[in-house]
Amino acid sequence: MTTSHVEEKKSRVEVAYLSLRYAIIEQALEPGTKLPEDAIGSVFEMSRTLAREVLTKLQYDGLVEVKRKRSATVARPSLTEAQEVFGVRKCLERAVVRQICERWSKVMEEELEKHIRAEDDAIKADNNALSIRLAGEFHIRLAELSGNSLLKKYVDEVVSRCSLILALYARPHSSQCAVTEHRELIKAFSAKDVPRALELMNEHLGAVEQRAMIPGTATKKLDLCDVIQKYAGQIDHA
Amino acid sequence: MTTSHVEEKKSRVEVAYLSLRYAIIEQALEPGTKLPEDAIGSVFEMSRTLAREVLTKLQYDGLVEVKRKRSATVARPSLTEAQEVFGVRKCLERAVVRQICERWSKVMEEELEKHIRAEDDAIKADNNALSIRLAGEFHIRLAELSGNSLLKKYVDEVVSRCSLILALYARPHSSQCAVTEHRELIKAFSAKDVPRALELMNEHLGAVEQRAMIPGTATKKLDLCDVIQKYAGQIDHA
DNA sequence: TCGATAAATATTGTACACATTAAAATCAAA
DNA sequence: TTTGATTTTAATGTGTACAATATTTATCGA
Numbered sequence: 001m002t003t004s005h006v007e008e009k010k011s012r013v014e015v016a017y018l019s020l021r022y023a024i025i026e027q028a029l030e031p032g033t034k035l036p037e038d039a040i041g042s043v044f045e046m047s048r049t050l051a052r053e054v055l056t057k058l059q060y061d062g063l064v065e066v067k068r069k070r071s072a073t074v075a076r077p078s079l080t081e082a083q084e085v086f087g088v089r090k091c092l093e094r095a096v097v098r099q100i101c102e103r104w105s106k107v108m109e110e111e112l113e114k115h116i117r118a119e120d121d122a123i124k125a126d127n128n129a130l131s132i133r134l135a136g137e138f139h140i141r142l143a144e145l146s147g148n149s150l151l152k153k154y155v156d157e158v159v160s161r162c163s164l165i166l167a168l169y170a171r172p173h174s175s176q177c178a179v180t181e182h183r184e185l186i187k188a189f190s191a192k193d194v195p196r197a198l199e200l201m202n203e204h205l206g207a208v209e210q211r212a213m214i215p216g217t218a219t220k221k222l223d224l225c226d227v228i229q230k231y232a233g234q235i236d237h238a
Numbered sequence: 239m240t241t242s243h244v245e246e247k248k249s250r251v252e253v254a255y256l257s258l259r260y261a262i263i264e265q266a267l268e269p270g271t272k273l274p275e276d277a278i279g280s281v282f283e284m285s286r287t288l289a290r291e292v293l294t295k296l297q298y299d300g301l302v303e304v305k306r307k308r309s310a311t312v313a314r315p316s317l318t319e320a321q322e323v324f325g326v327r328k329c330l331e332r333a334v335v336r337q338i339c340e341r342w343s344k345v346m347e348e349e350l351e352k353h354i355r356a357e358d359d360a361i362k363a364d365n366n367a368l369s370i371r372l373a374g375e376f377h378i379r380l381a382e383l384s385g386n387s388l389l390k391k392y393v394d395e396v397v398s399r400c401s402l403i404l405a406l407y408a409r410p411h412s413s414q415c416a417v418t419e420h421r422e423l424i425k426a427f428s429a430k431d432v433p434r435a436l437e438l439m440n441e442h443l444g445a446v447e448q449r450a451m452i453p454g455t456a457t458k459k460l461d462l463c464d465v466i467q468k469y470a471g472q473i474d475h476a
Numbered sequence: 477t478c479g480a481t482a483a484a485t486a487t488t489g490t491a492c493a494c495a496t497t498a499a500a501a502t503c504a505a506a
Numbered sequence: 507t508t509t510g511a512t513t514t515t516a517a518t519g520t521g522t523a524c525a526a527t528a529t530t531t532a533t534c535g536a
Contacts, residue, residue, distance in 0.1 A: 036516080036517060036518090037517075037518070038516085038517070038518095046490085046491090047490060047491045047492070048491085048492085048517095048518085049287075049489085049490055049491065049492085050489090050490070050491090052518095056294065060298060062388075068518085068519090069496085069497060069498060069517080069518055069519075070498070070499095070517085070518080071498095071516095071517065071518080081387075081388070084386045084387060084388045084389065085388055087333065087337075087386055087388075087389065088330075088333070088386065088388050088389050088392065091329055091330065091332070091333040091389075092326075092329065092330075094329070095325065095326070095329040099325075148322045148325055148326065149319075149322060150300075150319075150322045150323055150325075150326050150396075150399075151322065151325065151326050151329075154326065154392060158388075161388075274486080274487060274488090275487075275488070276486085276487070276488095284520085284521090285520060285521045285522075286487095286488085286521085286522090287519085287520055287521065287522090288519090288520070288521090290488095306488085306489090307487085307488055307489080307526090307527060307528065308487085308488080308528075308529095309486095309487065309488080309528095
């Protein structure tokens with residue numbers, strides 16, 4: 001979920017929020033990792049007050065879990081929760097598809113094409129983390145183009161959650177198929193073929209969901225501060 | 239959005255949150271009303287730290303608007319936003335209907351019947367504020383019974399928003415029709431008639447939406463503290 | 477009297493302190 | 507060595523302080 005739209009300089013909380021978000025989604029931070037307020041605060045040079053704010057935002061995105069009097073932890077969604085997320089996601093994205101078919105325009109097509117090219121590049125550069133993120137962001141773009149800002153907000157949230165779920169449960173996969181499917185979708189939009197677009201989206205999300213249902217491999221253990229700082233660096237330049 | 243489920247004594251923030259939520263939804267607090275952290279804090283006897291927390295929660299529900307360096311205010315959703323909310327709501331509730339038809343059981347039927355009786359009672363007692371709230375809560379119950387907790391969370395949010403929208407834009411209406419429609423829905427569930435249930439839900443939400451599109455009447459001006467304290471009293475006993 | 481400017485006040489942003497509680501470490505006894 | 511109790515440490519819950527910024531009020535000139 002984004003904080004505010006027009007803002008010359010990203011606020012510290014936003015930098016921290018995005019850094020952690022990326023770190024979690026790309027699974028640089030293993031689920032279950034503790035995120036003490038002090039630690040967050042010192043990494044991003046802010047007080048606990050602000051660190052809490054960041055953690056709260058991540059909690060709303062379903063990326064961290066907060067229990068009373070315990071450190072926040074990187075969320076570890078259960079398989080049941082995963083299924084729930086996919087259920088909601090399908091229903092939201094169907095609505096997105098319908099909206100987009102109604103308002104489809106050349107400008108939208110160009111924008112999405114551009115995004116897909118970026119996805120392609122990431123794959124060719126063998127940048128797996130990036131290509132996973134871009135695949136998710138394609139759907140967020142779609143939601144944006146639906147013109148319904150609440151819908152966009154919700155899609156944003158479920159996509160975050162899905163990213164984490166995929167990171168957790170997915171078997172290694174080729175992002176290439178996602179790109180192909182994305183292109184097919186655009187074709188259907190161009191043809192204003194709603195049933196076809198809905199069908200494609202269903203299949204596409206189904207494929208994503210299928211990938212998610214096999215336990216993933218073990219994860220590496222890294223130093224919290226190092227990991228976070230790496231991502232903070234990326235945000236600064238953005 | 240609820241804070242936590244098992245909790246003997248409601249925390250202060252929860253009391254404050256619910257109080258304000260009700261006060262806003264029942265339009266005891268006019269949209270645009272400023273909600274300074276100090277004021278919230280002194281009414282509920284908490285520090286600004288906690289008052290902020292409460293306001294943040296309300297913000298996520300779309301019930302208050304927060305702008306940097308300005309007091310939070312009771313939200314005043316535009317007509318466009320209202321339409322967006324209804325759009326998302328329809329799509330979410332359709333998903334709820336499908337889920338419920340799949341898992342329908344006698345227990346669920348009884349629970350919903352009980353709720354509808356409460357709606358009826360409120361209408362007969364001419365308690366308009368209560369009957370409006372219960373009409374909304376019927377949908378939250380449905381979402382709960384869908385068994386998908388994320389879906390429930392989102393329905394919860396859109397119903398809050400809708401309540402505020404109705405309070406803002408709705409012409410006076412008979413809640414009775416809502417009750418009738420609710421009963422019809424239950425019949426369709428019992429028959430496991432998905433298309434019929436979907437149709438009913440569509441019509442029902444369409445009716446609600448229609449009611450919303452006419453500017454409401456002027457609202458009274460009351461003292462912030464008095465209003466809030468009245469609602470705080472209600473929560474305490476709950 | 478009206479409008480503009482300046483002083484005063486109200487309110488938020490953020491850090492920090494202190495009490496409380498959970499987690500970890502230490503130690504004692506079986 | 508293992509287990510359970512106890513101390514120590516780490517982390518959160520919440521109030522408060524002080525600076526920065528809006529908003530309101532007061533003041534002054536035309």
